[in-house]
Every structure is written in structure tokens, then in C-alpha cells.
Amino acid sequence: MENKYVTIKRFIDGLPSGLDFELRSAPLTPATPQGSEDVIVKNLFVSIDPYQINRMKEYSSSQETVEVARRLLPGQRIDAFGVGRVVASGNAEFKRDELVAGMLGWEEYTVVRPGVMLTKIDSNLDFPLSYHLGILGPSGLTAYAGFYDVCKPKKGEKVLVSAACGSVGHLVGQFAKLSGCYVVGCAGSKKKVELLKEKLGFDDAFNYKEETDVKSALKRYFPDGIDIYFDNVGAEMQEAAVANMNAFGRVAVCGAISRYTDAGKRAAPDMIDVIYKRITIRGFLAYDHLSIYDDFISATSDHIRHGRMQSLEDISQGLESVPSAFAGLFRGDNVGKKLVQLAHI
Amino acid sequence: MENKYVTIKRFIDGLPSGLDFELRSAPLTPATPQGSEDVIVKNLFVSIDPYQINRMKEYSSSQETVEVARRLLPGQRIDAFGVGRVVASGNAEFKRDELVAGMLGWEEYTVVRPGVMLTKIDSNLDFPLSYHLGILGPSGLTAYAGFYDVCKPKKGEKVLVSAACGSVGHLVGQFAKLSGCYVVGCAGSKKKVELLKEKLGFDDAFNYKEETDVKSALKRYFPDGIDIYFDNVGAEMQEAAVANMNAFGRVAVCGAISRYTDAGKRAAPDMIDVIYKRITIRGFLAYDHLSIYDDFISATSDHIRHGRMQSLEDISQGLESVPSAFAGLFRGDNVGKKLVQLAHI
Numbered sequence: 001m002e003n004k005y006v007t008i009k010r011f012i013d014g015l016p017s018g019l020d021f022e023l024r025s026a027p028l029t030p031a032t033p034q035g036s037e038d039v040i041v042k043n044l045f046v047s048i049d050p051y052q053i054n055r056m057k058e059y060s061s062s063q064e065t066v067e068v069a070r071r072l073l074p075g076q077r078i079d080a081f082g083v084g085r086v087v088a089s090g091n092a093e094f095k096r097d098e099l100v101a102g103m104l105g106w107e108e109y110t111v112v113r114p115g116v117m118l119t120k121i122d123s124n125l126d127f128p129l130s131y132h133l134g135i136l137g138p139s140g141l142t143a144y145a146g147f148y149d150v151c152k153p154k155k156g157e158k159v160l161v162s163a164a165c166g167s168v169g170h171l172v173g174q175f176a177k178l179s180g181c182y183v184v185g186c187a188g189s190k191k192k193v194e195l196l197k198e199k200l201g202f203d204d205a206f207n208y209k210e211e212t213d214v215k216s217a218l219k220r221y222f223p224d225g226i227d228i229y230f231d232n233v234g235a236e237m238q239e240a241a242v243a244n245m246n247a248f249g250r251v252a253v254c255g256a257i258s259r260y261t262d263a264g265k266r267a268a269p270d271m272i273d274v275i276y277k278r279i280t281i282r283g284f285l286a287y288d289h290l291s292i293y294d295d296f297i298s299a300t301s302d303h304i305r306h307g308r309m310q311s312l313e314d315i316s317q318g319l320e321s322v323p324s325a326f327a328g329l330f331r332g333d334n335v336g337k338k339l340v341q342l343a344h345i
Numbered sequence: 346m347e348n349k350y351v352t353i354k355r356f357i358d359g360l361p362s363g364l365d366f367e368l369r370s371a372p373l374t375p376a377t378p379q380g381s382e383d384v385i386v387k388n389l390f391v392s393i394d395p396y397q398i399n400r401m402k403e404y405s406s407s408q409e410t411v412e413v414a415r416r417l418l419p420g421q422r423i424d425a426f427g428v429g430r431v432v433a434s435g436n437a438e439f440k441r442d443e444l445v446a447g448m449l450g451w452e453e454y455t456v457v458r459p460g461v462m463l464t465k466i467d468s469n470l471d472f473p474l475s476y477h478l479g480i481l482g483p484s485g486l487t488a489y490a491g492f493y494d495v496c497k498p499k500k501g502e503k504v505l506v507s508a509a510c511g512s513v514g515h516l517v518g519q520f521a522k523l524s525g526c527y528v529v530g531c532a533g534s535k536k537k538v539e540l541l542k543e544k545l546g547f548d549d550a551f552n553y554k555e556e557t558d559v560k561s562a563l564k565r566y567f568p569d570g571i572d573i574y575f576d577n578v579g580a581e582m583q584e585a586a587v588a589n590m591n592a593f594g595r596v597a598v599c600g601a602i603s604r605y606t607d608a609g610k611r612a613a614p615d616m617i618d619v620i621y622k623r624i625t626i627r628g629f630l631a632y633d634h635l636s637i638y639d640d641f642i643s644a645t646s647d648h649i650r651h652g653r654m655q656s657l658e659d660i661s662q663g664l665e666s667v668p669s670a671f672a673g674l675f676r677g678d679n680v681g682k683k684l685v686q687l688a689h690i
Contacts, residue, residue: 256616271601
């Protein structure tokens, strides 16, 4: 049989467009040969994440860091987090028809080699499958680890979240509210701002595109200063947050989406503020915080069951929609976690 | 009697020069009135520190942070760390002729009000008086707290120190060597580079003025990457250090001298490096680390007594040399801790 997959046609420099990608197919034997420990998974949902752009560049310093950040070559399959159903397995831990989550790919089927991350989906958790990529998956862990482990919030602290309607941001804001913080989100449309305030319980929210001077905007939204800035965007917003920060403020740098597609978009926070206000700016990857994974799943499942947290998802249909779904991330098209559904159970 | 003091003639914008200052005098009664708890100190040495420039500006965000950073007005006396001899005291803790260290000023005599920091110099510590401003004073505590509390060094780590011949830098490098780290210093002259390598035991050192591209220079000096950057300067050097940093690298931001006199000199470290390499950039003030003060004094005194640490001092003579000593800091004139000696015991 043929297995269709998405690949880049060339290295990408700047903003990606659907034209940078193509669908290809490769032959696949839907059975595992004798002695193989491979698991063949039919992919149901795949995650569409901004960080993948750094893998599609001819060079990015990130490519030399962790395994999941390594460079992709034109023509190669693109590994990505996903959920799927086992169709064949040489690994005794996984049986045909079981549901799994792990490092799958932007493709119809993934042959998961031994050592690649794959876990069974706990059938006691009665949540939509898509949640295992978002609120209960890598985005959720990123929000939880970044907020609790990196920002170390205290009740009553003032929290700014950028890309607050994004996959991670909308969860951070909800964790912050549940921890007794005051939370303001910034996002790029009127619709997103309304969602944050009306559906997700943010104390306030604003559309950064309507602000000519983000530094004064933050001064209006935080008359008593910012204690925590959960940064998904970098550049001017980080500078403005540092300028409005209180003593011992913390910036958790989760993403720098403005920088990913424009090398000139650097954040230049004022070091006078960093020194005198004893600010910490810290980059992190959820990856290093697996020790809190069980806490994360148990706390978050509980919040969902009791209606204390909501998941925002933005789901496109079909493998062929992956390129435009991905390119849309950099235009701010997505509202919540961006996923593509490739097949139904 | 008359008490001569140094003051600014106007707020300073940009590089300071001797012409921004003047000597004035004010009447002083060399006795404390009945009921007063003031202590009158004849100043022997005063500390000349770059941070004072931020107090001399019409506005700097730093002025709204801690007490020692508050704005100075033209005509006002300038408080500064110093050592001196008590000439009159209404405070039972301090007696005439005792030697003291604390917040004195760029003036012949200081009237130390109750509540202002003042401590007796321990006569059991048989060190030169000037050491209480440098290696055993605020510069030493800054180096010790910044290196041990903020950088949290591990044996074998690779350390970069900028302004490595400065008041704090030359001590940080020595603490780092004593902790089993590999240390490279950068400084602004051939003479300083030689001092670092030959007198202070740095593993290597370079003159940044001879490098056209500091990022590649650091790649040469650190083929295995940088784990710790003790930052006294900000701007390009911080950017280059972050670009050459290893996973979990730490930047302790102690000073940003390039930024103090030029608002355009911002550090714009690449957030892609900060995220993927999980780098922490943290500003600090020694002020917050007083809990390790006793450890600092005991460890450092011991290092000095056993010849394991050296103090570099650069001492000018006479109150009238204060303005040019201060202006010289921003040209890199000083080699080691800059002090002015106002009188002899």
C-alpha cells in the first residue's frame, strides 16, 4: 500500500507558505516483519506546532540542541506528536487496535521504531482523543511546567501571557487563575480577546495590533507592575514586559514566534531593568520537566472533570490541510491548539 | 569648619566628564549635638563605582528601585561606600578614632545618620583598609554572591568574565579558578590581558578591542562552549556569549556599563538560543545576598591569607581627583578596584 506524507520542497527562510510543502507517498507494508519491534500506527490527529519551522531552515542554532529539534531535509518525512491506532505491532507492549500517543508524523501511517516515544492512551481517562495532543499532551505539559516550575507563581501575583489564545498560552492563563493570580492575555484579534475574557476567565485581555505602544499599553493593564511574563512571542512584547516588571519578576521564555520567521526580530530587554529589578529571563523545554508529568496529568484531568479548565482546539481535516494549517500559525489564524485530523477511529 | 564635597553640576546624559562635577563646601560642626545619634566620620577611602552614573541621570528606571540607586540632584552631596575614622559620635556603638566602613560619601567628612549602614572594621583582620571597599567589601560580596549564588558553578565548567580587570571581574575569575572552573577574561587593553593571565591565574584572556567579531572570538576561546557568563558590560558581548553557550548555561547580569552611558547599547540575545539551550539570564544585586556575608568574609580572608587571591586596586589621591577617577571608569582607565584616598590615618 501507499503511505502519503507531507514534506518540505526546500529549506524555508522567513514566513512559510503552503507552496513550501508537497504531499508525497512511499510504499508501506502494513505488517511488521518477523523479529522487528516496530509498531505501525494509523495516525488520527497530528499536532501542528510553530517550533517545527526551526527544523525546516537550512541552519538554526536550535538544530544542534535536542533530538526533537534536529534539521529536516527536503523530501524527508516530518515527525510530529500525534495520536493514532495501532495497526500492526512487533512490540509486546502494544497490541493491534490500541490507541497510542507519541512521536508520529505528518503522514497517514507512522512506523514507530524502538526507542521512539510512544505511550498507550489510558482508557480510564474519558476525554476526547485530541486532548492528548493539547491540554493533556505536550502543550499542556509545557504550560504546566513553564508556569509552575519556571515561573514559581505566588497567589496574588500579576501575570502577562502573550499568544494567550495559542496552544500553550490559553492553558497558562487558566493555570494562573486557578493559582489565584491576576492574569492579562494579549492576542491578535478582537475575537480572541473576547474568548479570553468571556470563555477562559482571564481578568483582562487586549489586542496588541490595536496598540501603537505596547510599553504604555502594559502600563495601563498593569498599574501595579508585572510579576510574571509567560513569553510565547519574544521581541517588543518581551522588552515592554521587562520595562513594566516588578522587583524579582520572572520571564519564562517558551517561544519566540516573531523571531522564528524573522532573524531581525530580536528582544532587547533593558539590562538596567534586569539588574536593578533582579529579573530572571529563563528559556525552557517541557522535555526537561518530565518529573512533574504525573502531577500535571492528575491535576489537569481533575480541573477538566470539574469544569475548571477548558480546552480550545482548532482542528483542520485531512493530511492535505497540514501545510496551510502550519503556515496559518505564523499569521495567527489558529484559535487554541492547532491540530489536523487525518482519520476517524 | 568647612566640609568639601563633590557634586554634579547638571544631570548627566551619556559619557561623564570631569566638567560635569564641581567641588563645593558646606559648614560642618565637628561635634554631635546633645541627644543626636549621628556619627561624624573623616573619610579615608571612597569607592568609585559605575552604577553611580544611573543616579546622575535626569531619569533612569533604576532610580525607582532600591534606596542606594535613588536619583542625585545637582548640588547634592553624593553618598558612596567608604572607610573612615570616627571623629565624633552620639551613638554608643561607635567611639572616636574607631575605623568604620559603610555608606559615607564623596566628601571629606560624612555625618552618618541613624539607620544608614555603618560597621566597625574588625581589627583582627589585618588587611589594608582599602580592602574593605574592594575584595572584602561590596565588590567582593558582589563577585562572591553573583558567582556562587547566581551562577551556581560546578567544577570543570567553562566561565567567561567580562570587564575582567574591573573591581568585580578580577575577583570573579579568581573565585572561579578556586572552584575548579576554566576561566577566560575579556578586557580592554594588552596590559590588562597580561595581568589576568600572569598575575591572577586566568586560563586565558583577550582584548575585545582587537576582535572584529566577538562571536567568533568566543568560539575560539571556548571550543567546548560557555557554561557561565559573568556579565559586567551587556550589549554585543552578552549576545556573543549566549550564542556560544552550552545547554543550561547561566548569565549573571552584574552590570551593563556599555548601556549606562548609551541607551542604544542594548543586548539582544537570540531567544532561539535561550529557549533551546534552556539558558537563564538573571540580574542581581549583592544587597539581596547578605545571608552569605559571613561565609564570604571568612572564605575570602582565608584565600587572601594563604596567597590564593590577590586584590587589584587603582587608587587616586585627593577629593579633587574624584571626578576624573569616575569619568575614567567609562573609558576603562582603571585596573582593578577604583578608589580615591582622601586622607591618611
